[in-house]
Amino acid sequence: MDIITLKLSVTHCFLLKTKEGYVLIDTGYEADWELFRRRLQEAGVEFSQLRQIILTHHHDDHAGLLNLIVKENPRIQVVMSRCAKELLARGENDAAHPKGVINRRVRLLLTLKRFIIMLTLKKYVPKNRNLKFPPYEVRPNDILISGETRLEAIGIGLKGRIIKTPGHTIDSLSVLLDDGDTLVGDAAANMLRFAGTKYCVIGVSDLDEYYRSWQRLIAAGAKRIMPAHGKPFSVDKLIANMGRNKKQNMVMVSQGRLEKQLR
Numbered sequence: 001m002d003i004i005t006l007k008l009s010v011t012h013c014f015l016l017k018t019k020e021g022y023v024l025i026d027t028g029y030e031a032d033w034e035l036f037r038r039r040l041q042e043a044g045v046e047f048s049q050l051r052q053i054i055l056t057h058h059h060d061d062h063a064g065l066l067n068l069i070v071k072e073n074p075r076i077q078v079v080m081s082r083c084a085k086e087l088l089a090r091g092e093n094d095a096a097h098p099k100g101v102i103n104r105r106v107r108l109l110l111t112l113k114r115f116i117i118m119l120t121l122k123k124y125v126p127k128n129r130n131l132k133f134p135p136y137e138v139r140p141n142d143i144l145i146s147g148e149t150r151l152e153a154i155g156i157g158l159k160g161r162i163i164k165t166p167g168h169t170i171d172s173l174s175v176l177l178d179d180g181d182t183l184v185g186d187a188a189a190n191m192l193r194f195a196g197t198k199y200c201v202i203g204v205s206d207l208d209e210y211y212r213s214w215q216r217l218i219a220a221g222a223k224r225i226m227p228a229h230g231k232p233f234s235v236d237k238l239i240a241n242m243g244r245n246k247k248q249n250m251v252m253v254s255q256g257r258l259e260k261q262l263r
């Protein structure tokens, strides 16, 4: 289907057109507000046309604009994992679950702080990122997802479903359209491949779970993977790279430390 990409500072958000209006997949950093407004305008879409926001997970670069957007149009329903509710209310990226940087090579790059890092990694982490976002309180109209859910079943006029894809975070979910287009948030990524990320995002809280989510996406018929970080790619890449990052190669760091190193 036609998917409009809204390119923000470090993430992509997506707009899906329905008969009733648009579904927005993810928001962006709080600091991206002006950029977000501009992208929406360039797409010729008004806030009043947004019907739902599907949040792939609670992180600051995905949930940062929730409050501002629903203030523009309070009728928007926010759809999220049931696990996201509490995390969103805290206004901070979940640090309670262990987090691994993908592999030693990435860590080496992080530690060296060479110009290449400045040029490439910094692109992914804005200067004043503090892993916090304005806390969001779930409203009565919002929709909490507990398991696989057809979009039609929650009032979205699109053929597709929401499936749970944890591993990056406990609340990660993906939107799988029946034509195979799949919006995964950070359940896969197309970034820093020179550093050996192999289509994983750099921070993963549970690598086994992360790959199980890939298997779920493949089995469910995903064809084109549209990540929040990096360009869309074919599901064949997930098949070819399944399990290629090993747990023993992961460096466990708290997210705060990782972010410090990236600064």
Ligand SMILES: [Zn+2]
Residues within 6 Å of the ligand: 057, 059, 168, 186
């Ligand atoms: Zn994330």
